[in-house]
Amino acid sequence: MKRSPAPPLPPPEVRRRLREAAALTQAQLAERVGVTPEAVGAWESGREAPRGRKRDAYAKLLGTLADASPARQPEPAQAQAQASVPVFVAVGAGAAETAPSPPALTPAQAFDALYEFGAPALVRQTYLLTGRRELARESVERAFQLAWEHWPEVARDRDPVGWVRATAYEYALSPWHRFRRRHRQPEPPPADPADRTLLNALLTLPPPHRRTLVLYDGVGLDLPETAAETEASTPAAAGRLMRAREAV
Numbered sequence: 001m002k003r004s005p006a007p008p009l010p011p012p013e014v015r016r017r018l019r020e021a022a023a024l025t026q027a028q029l030a031e032r033v034g035v036t037p038e039a040v041g042a043w044e045s046g047r048e049a050p051r052g053r054k055r056d057a058y059a060k061l062l063g064t065l066a067d068a069s070p071a072r073q074p075e076p077a078q079a080q081a082q083a084s085v086p087v088f089v090a091v092g093a094g095a096a097e098t099a100p101s102p103p104a105l106t107p108a109q110a111f112d113a114l115y116e117f118g119a120p121a122l123v124r125q126t127y128l129l130t131g132r133r134e135l136a137r138e139s140v141e142r143a144f145q146l147a148w149e150h151w152p153e154v155a156r157d158r159d160p161v162g163w164v165r166a167t168a169y170e171y172a173l174s175p176w177h178r179f180r181r182r183h184r185q186p187e188p189p190p191a192d193p194a195d196r197t198l199l200n201a202l203l204t205l206p207p208p209h210r211r212t213l214v215l216y217d218g219v220g221l222d223l224p225e226t227a228a229e230t231e232a233s234t235p236a237a238a239g240r241l242m243r244a245r246e247a248v
Helices: 012-021 026-033 037-045 052-068 076-082 107-130 133-149 151-156 160-172 175-179 193-203 207-219 223-229 234-247
Strands: none
Touching (some): 012 037, 012 107, 037 107, 107 151, 107 160, 107 193, 107 207, 133 151, 133 160, 207 223, 207 234, 223 234
C-alpha cells in the first residue's frame, strides 16, 4: 500500500509568521504538535527539519492556521509565481555586505541572525540559477541545515553567507534533480515579460556560466572571488562571464 505524499511545508520564515498571526507562542504550538518549544524554534529558523509523523502533524497544523488567518496570504508557491524575477542589482547578500555580528550571541542566536540576513536573497539568487521556486527554497533550507551541522566551521569563516551560498548553489545545480517527478513539469513563468525573457536567457546557459554570471553581476563578487567560488581559474571565470553576457 502506497503512502500518501507528505503535505508540503512552507519556508521557515513563513512558519513563524503563521504562528504569530494566530497569536500562538512556540510552547503552545509545540504542545499541539507534541514536541518541545526548542524543536519548534529550530524548525522556524531552518536549523532542523521536522520528520515523520511530527512533520505531518506540523504541516497539517500550519495549513489550519493559514486557512484560519483573517488576512490570508497566498501560498508560498503562488506568491512566488506572482512575483517578478529579481533584477541582478536586487539579489543582495554579496561581498559588499557583511552579516550583522552582535557581541555575546549564543550559537543559535548567531545562526538565526545569519538566516534572517541571508536567506531571502539566497532564495532569489538560487531561483535565477534553477528557474524553480520550490527547488530554490529547498536548496537554501538544506544549505542552512548543513551550516548548523557545521556551525563552528561556518562561524569562523570570513564569509558565512558565502559558505551557505556555495552549498545552496551546489545542491540546486545537482543534475540528479532532473529525475525527480515534481521537476518534470514546467513551473509558471514570471509575470513580467522582461523578467521572463531574462530567466529564459539564463536557463539556456551552461550551469557554470550561469553561476558565474549570477555571482559576478548579481551578487557583486569580484572576478577572483567568483573564480574561487566556482572552482575555476580567474581567466576561465572571465571567459565564462564574457560568453554568458554575450548570450544574455
